[in-house]
Amino acid sequence: MIAGIYKKNQGYYTRVCTAFALATIVLMGAKWLWDLLGAVRFEGVQTVYIQAGGATVMIAVFGVIGYYLIGVRPRVVDFMIATEGEMKKVNWSTRREVTGSTTVVIALTVFIALLCFLFDTVFNVVFKWLGVLKSI
Numbered sequence: 161m162i163a164g165i166y167k168k169n170q171g172y173y174t175r176v177c178t179a180f181a182l183a184t185i186v187l188m189g190a191k192w193l194w195d196l197l198g199a200v201r202f203e204g205v206q207t208v209y210i211q212a213g214g215a216t217v218m219i220a221v222f223g224v225i226g227y228y229l230i231g232v233r234p235r236v237v238d239f240m241i242a243t244e245g246e247m248k249k250v251n252w253s254t255r256r257e258v259t260g261s262t263t264v265v266i267a268l269t270v271f272i273a274l275l276c277f278l279f280d281t282v283f284n285v286v287f288k289w290l291g292v293l294k295s296i
């Protein structure tokens with residue numbers, strides 16, 4: 161089972177996106193490890209070799225783990241295939257619906273902000289008139 165990819169013709173885009181996300185995270189971790197190993201000193205060994213070795217080992221280990229999870233392990237692969245199948249069933253909103261909903265949300269937010277400003281101003285004037293607040 162470990163020699164080939166499990167159900168390789170199914171869930172292609174989900175696997176590719178997952179592999180890309182994993183690669184991004186691993187490369188960011190390798191960069192972090194590279195910087196961290198910059199302070200390590202061994203007599204007779206240049207720091208760049210330690211940094212490169214650590215980053216290479218990290219990339220290799222997580223690459224093998226990623227390959228196993230994304231390509232070989234049946235439970236994970238079946239989950240990705242099912243996820244891609246469900247995403248194909250989603251009824252995505254049209255551009256017009258999204259624009260209309262966004263406009264309503266922005267208008268309502270502005271209206272509530274103006275209403276809060278109005279109430280704050282009215283309460284400020286009333287409380288100053290009652291002597292509860294003092295003008296600075």
